[in-house]
Amino acid sequence: MTVEIEGVTLHLAHPDELSAKWVGQGELMRQLLAAWMVVNDQDLPMNPRLLGKPGVGKTTLAYAAARRMGRDVYILQATMDTRPEDLLVTPVIEGAGSLRYVASPLVTAMLRGGIAIIDEGNRMSEKSWASLAPLLDNRRYVESIVAGIKIKADPHFRLVATMNDDASTFELPEYIHSRLQPQIFIDFPERDEEYQILKENLPFAEERILEYVTDFLQTAHAADERFTARDGINVARFAIKLKSLATERTHERAALEIAVVQVLGEEALRYVPRERPSAS
Secondary structure, three states: OEEOOEEEEOOOOOOOOOOOOOOHHHHHHHHHHHOOOOOOOOOOOOOOEEEOOOOOOHHHHHHHHHHOOOOEEEEOOOOOOOHHHOEEEEEEOOOOOOEEEEEEEHHHHHHOOOEEEEEEEHHHHHHHHOOOHHHOOOOOOOEOOOEEEEOOOOOEEEEEEEEEEOOOOOOOHHHHOOOOOOOOEOOOOHHHHHHHHHHHHOOEEEEHHHHHHHHHHHHHHHOOOOHHHHHHHHHHHHHHHHHHOOOOHHHHHHHHHHHHHHHHHHHHHHOOOOOOOOOO
């Protein structure tokens, strides 16, 4: 699909399709949807940022909220190497000496009234964020130096940035920090919610395995360990695969403990529940 802006043809990106479903923590969904609301003709949508440890479901929440609004979703994965042109328009050589201008997922969302997720946004440099400054305030446009055009956002366009709570990131400059508001913090879920997350992602898992991994994660959370539901899903998935090659029921515990070690390391064994699953 293409659009023409100021005589320049842009080739648009395709929306992302995920099987993600947000489970529990309805208050976080309410806060994100509220940030995107427009309550008056003079009002503008906000540009929230979702903060939390890797694996707590920030991207899942953003995607699920966008789909709840019935919008197409465009995900842009930020890295330390992300350049301003990667965020906006990239020229691609096409044929003999001609250029094809390719719109990023972000610009495509702007033009099509979709929702853009800038994933792991604090891995991006200030120079890249600076190219988005006019998009994040009441101007709501970007300028592509490469293509020589100004691109205005559709009124239905929305943006959210996810940011990991870890050390391998850049500090956001204050002028960007103030434009990415509100800040919505995602913490570890309660036990029932965590169990439901595992069950949603592993509908084929036996009850004993789901209970075991939930207990493991909750014990780790209580010790302020950084293990998340994503880690639990990986542990359970690997354990199920190991168990499928075993011949005895008693191999289930061994499979789970091997999975814990192989996914998270030997020190994680301190959080392994000792009473479940039953080997009877």
